[in-house]
Amino acid sequence: MAAQAGPLVDLSIDNDGIAILTMNRPPVNSLNLELLEEIGKSLDEVAKNKTKSMILTSSSPSVFSAGLDIMEMYKPDLKRAEIFWTTLQDVWIKLFGSSYITAAAINGHAPAGGCLLSMSCEYRVMVEGKYTIGLNETALGIVAPTWFMDTMCHTIPIRQAEYALTTARMFTVDEALQVGLIDESASDKADAIDKCKKFIRKFDKIPSLARAVTKQKIREGPLVRLQKNRQQDTAEFLGFLKNPKIQQSLEMYIQSLKQKAAK
Numbered sequence: 001m002a003a004q005a006g007p008l009v010d011l012s013i014d015n016d017g018i019a020i021l022t023m024n025r026p027p028v029n030s031l032n033l034e035l036l037e038e039i040g041k042s043l044d045e046v047a048k049n050k051t052k053s054m055i056l057t058s059s060s061p062s063v064f065s066a067g068l069d070i071m072e073m074y075k076p077d078l079k080r081a082e083i084f085w086t087t088l089q090d091v092w093i094k095l096f097g098s099s100y101i102t103a104a105a106i107n108g109h110a111p112a113g114g115c116l117l118s119m120s121c122e123y124r125v126m127v128e129g130k131y132t133i134g135l136n137e138t139a140l141g142i143v144a145p146t147w148f149m150d151t152m153c154h155t156i157p158i159r160q161a162e163y164a165l166t167t168a169r170m171f172t173v174d175e176a177l178q179v180g181l182i183d184e185s186a187s188d189k190a191d192a193i194d195k196c197k198k199f200i201r202k203f204d205k206i207p208s209l210a211r212a213v214t215k216q217k218i219r220e221g222p223l224v225r226l227q228k229n230r231q232q233d234t235a236e237f238l239g240f241l242k243n244p245k246i247q248q249s250l251e252m253y254i255q256s257l258k259q260k261a262a263k
């Protein structure tokens with residue numbers, strides 16, 4: 001992978017007071033420990049500055065996020081893997097449980113952890129093209145953690161979520177729109193951001209405390225479930241990394257990605 005040029009995230013506030021958080025880890029915004037730490041810090045900053053809303057997007061022209069960095073899971077240093085996992089849990093708790101308004105401008109592919117980040121927002125607009133979105137963990141021989149599944153069940157009907165999770169379904173933009181995995185499609189990134197802003201403006205006349213408490217109450221179940229089971233969730237992740245069969249599946253998957261990239 002190429003050396004990182006520039007900061008891993010960019011956080012800016014536009015003229016309307018909306019925070020734009022842009023992931024910037026070329027080539028595919030795979031979520032390694034350092035990127036997750038930077039996303040977490042940015043979410044803290046948005047919360048601390050009492051910014052009314054945030055749009056999550058990517059600097060890549062074709063990938064929102066490729067999900068978790070597989071190299072964090074392949075033959076890992078277990079201490080780092082533990083910090084990696086708890087940082088991912090923190091990011092999800094901060095984003096899914098945020099009081100401010102959140103929207104994702106999905107300007108490219110969003111598999112697995114990329115799909116999770118977008119589903120943790122309240123509204124999703126995806127750029128039209130040959131991009132796909134979904135939780136594909138079972139195709140890698142791994143099981144999406146319960147809170148990934150909970151987030152999907154919070155987004156699309158449970159029957160559709162079960163079918164998508166068990167079959168590792170990657171949805172095209174049209175399919176995602178039909179099932180409600182995304183709310184709107186857009187012609188390009190600027191259009192996606194405009195549509196996210198239009199969603200955010202719907203709350204101009206809604207008292208912000210009532211909105212925030214309602215959001216947090218409706219999201220309470222999945223949040224409490226992870227908060228109560230954090231240690232067990234981390235232990236399961238570490239146990240999974242120690243399993244030779246899983247390591248073998250990951251090795252094969254990395255090879256297939258590298259072969260595809262070399263073509």
Ligand SMILES: CCCCC/C=C\C/C=C\C/C=C/C(=O)SCCNC(=O)CCNC(=O)[C@H](O)C(C)(C)COP(=O)(O)OP(=O)(O)OC[C@H]1O[C@@H](n2cnc3c(N)ncnc32)[C@H](O)[C@@H]1OP(=O)(O)O
Nearest residue numbers: 001030066067068069070109111112113143237257258261
């Ligand atoms: C019962 C209890 C069980 C408990 C289990 C506990 C936990 C489960 C664990 C975790 C859940 C996992 C979640 C995840 O997010 S796993 C990651 C899944 N992601 C993917 O499968 C996506 C893979 N990538 C792609 O499909 C494509 O790259 C893309 C995103 C569609 C983009 O395609 P594009 O053609 O633009 O790029 P390339 O494919 O050429 O890739 C360029 C370059 O990046 C490398 N790369 C791609 N994705 C990743 C990744 N996720 N991690 C690390 N590296 C990645 C790719 O290999 C290329 O590298 P190269 O060096 O060859 O340039």
